[in-house]
Amino acid sequence: QVQLVESGGGLVQAGGSLRLSCASSGRTFSSYGMGWFRQAPGKEREFVAAIRWSGSRTYYADSVKGRFTISRDNAKITVYLQMSSLKPDDTAVYYCAAGVPTMYHRDYDYWGQGTQVTVSS
Numbered sequence: 001q002v003q004l005v006e007s008g009g010g011l012v013q014a015g016g017s018l019r020l021s022c023a024s025s026g027r028t029f030s031s032y033g034m035g036w037f038r039q040a041p042g043k044e045r046e047f048v049a050a051i052r053w054s055g056s057r058t059y060y061a062d063s064v065k066g067r068f069t070i071s072r073d074n075a076k077i078t079v080y081l082q083m084s085s086l087k088p089d090d091t092a093v094y095y096c097a098a099g100v101p102t103m104y105h106r107d108y109d110y111w112g113q114g115t116q117v118t119v120s121s
Contacts, residue, residue: 004022
């Protein structure tokens, strides 16, 4: 079993930056990467970014390209999401997940509890 814990959420003004962390208790052979999703009130869960444990391939939603950066620390089994130029529309609960790093939530096997990000104007 794998447990994921997100941290780093909070309140930030529009245009500001925030870095989220996702620490994992371990890996499984069926988990090839990590992803970040977000969900705002009244909206469906939305893909944000993903990264493979091996190699340097990354994937981003069009809405965050150029503003968000996903990275990893294999030794710490931790994934990060650096968010810059934040907008009020970025306000959501952010979740990290482990599995096959695609844009589809069904491809992930393990999920964190989520961390709230609020961007004010």
